[in-house]
Amino acid sequence: MIRENTRKIKVGNITIGGSNHVVIQSMCNIKTAKVSQVVKQILQMEKEGLELIRVSVLDFNDAKAIKKIKERIHIPLVADIHYDYRLAIMAIESGADKIRLNPGNLKDENQITQVIDACKKHQVPIRIGVNSGSIDPILVNENGGRVDVDIMLKSLDKYIKIFENHKFYDLVLALKSSDPILTLNAYKKASEKYSYPLHIGVTESSFKDIGLIRSCVGLAPLLLEGIGNTIRISLSDPPIEEVRACKRLLNELNLYDNYYTLISCPMCGRSNANIMKLSRKISQYLESKKIKITVAVMGCVVNGLGEGKHADIGFAFNNPTICTIFVKGQVIGTCHPDQVIENLDKYLNRII
Numbered sequence: 001m002i003r004e005n006t007r008k009i010k011v012g013n014i015t016i017g018g019s020n021h022v023v024i025q026s027m028c029n030i031k032t033a034k035v036s037q038v039v040k041q042i043l044q045m046e047k048e049g050l051e052l053i054r055v056s057v058l059d060f061n062d063a064k065a066i067k068k069i070k071e072r073i074h075i076p077l078v079a080d081i082h083y084d085y086r087l088a089i090m091a092i093e094s095g096a097d098k099i100r101l102n103p104g105n106l107k108d109e110n111q112i113t114q115v116i117d118a119c120k121k122h123q124v125p126i127r128i129g130v131n132s133g134s135i136d137p138i139l140v141n142e143n144g145g146r147v148d149v150d151i152m153l154k155s156l157d158k159y160i161k162i163f164e165n166h167k168f169y170d171l172v173l174a175l176k177s178s179d180p181i182l183t184l185n186a187y188k189k190a191s192e193k194y195s196y197p198l199h200i201g202v203t204e205s206s207f208k209d210i211g212l213i214r215s216c217v218g219l220a221p222l223l224l225e226g227i228g229n230t231i232r233i234s235l236s237d238p239p240i241e242e243v244r245a246c247k248r249l250l251n252e253l254n255l256y257d258n259y260y261t262l263i264s265c266p267m268c269g270r271s272n273a274n275i276m277k278l279s280r281k282i283s284q285y286l287e288s289k290k291i292k293i294t295v296a297v298m299g300c301v302v303n304g305l306g307e308g309k310h311a312d313i314g315f316a317f318n319n320p321t322i323c324t325i326f327v328k329g330q331v332i333g334t335c336h337p338d339q340v341i342e343n344l345d346k347y348l349n350r351i352i
Ligand code: SF4
Pocket: 265, 266, 267, 268, 269, 270, 271, 272, 298, 299, 300, 301, 302, 303, 304
């Protein structure tokens, strides 16, 4: 089911699903019981645009810490539970806004029922997070040892039935794999079958250089087809990079407001400036602005003006000491290369 037609699920002070925008998620990489450090990390990510944070709950101390963390953050918190249903109940009682269960390692129906009861009592939704690496071995064996789309869907379907049999429908579904094509196909099939909102992500996608590409391969086609209500780009990098990556991907797909688009040339023999350095400087400046704007920076005027004409404002280097400034394709003047940020700032001050 496409994004707009999915069920709406309330998670703390936000709603996932229906016509709501795609919600950006990440996960803390610090032990949850280390409250101050976790809060600091979450607050940094909040500033960057994070809308939903997940934390691991490995023991009683982690579950108890949720209450203290929640007092100091402003976005809903998801408790990530594996193996022990009692931790799910503790996390819910401690104030978790949503819990994530893994069908591969929490299977006892009686235990799941107790979690469902706690969720009903506290109006907490559940994310069923199927992970290709932890599918029930019995199901994998029945499938000839193969982990494929069908087995991921089978695992999900079996689990959903437990919740639906208990008339619990506040579900968000996820079917992640580190294989982007498997992930893509699994979500496509799930979207045809279920009306629950989908949390999309390619899991364990490695560090930025590799993970961004792998995640885009799996997630961009889904988002373009209107699939996916929340997103995480999992990286072996600081979690704040995951938030930036989500914003950038959503922005490129016209699914995010208040973010910049930077057009910068790769440089060639005609280049009159170090665009590699300057484009990073401009990017750093724009990150803090939280505004929808397209900025171009080009090494020469031969192609620069033409290729950057869609930009709100652009800079193209005539020579190492003179840079042409153009606004929506029209030349408005020149400046010294050292004054690019200053002129960009002047322009933003005029339009904000
Ligand atoms: S804009 Fe100019 S310098 Fe940059 S790649 Fe194109 S031709 Fe080369």
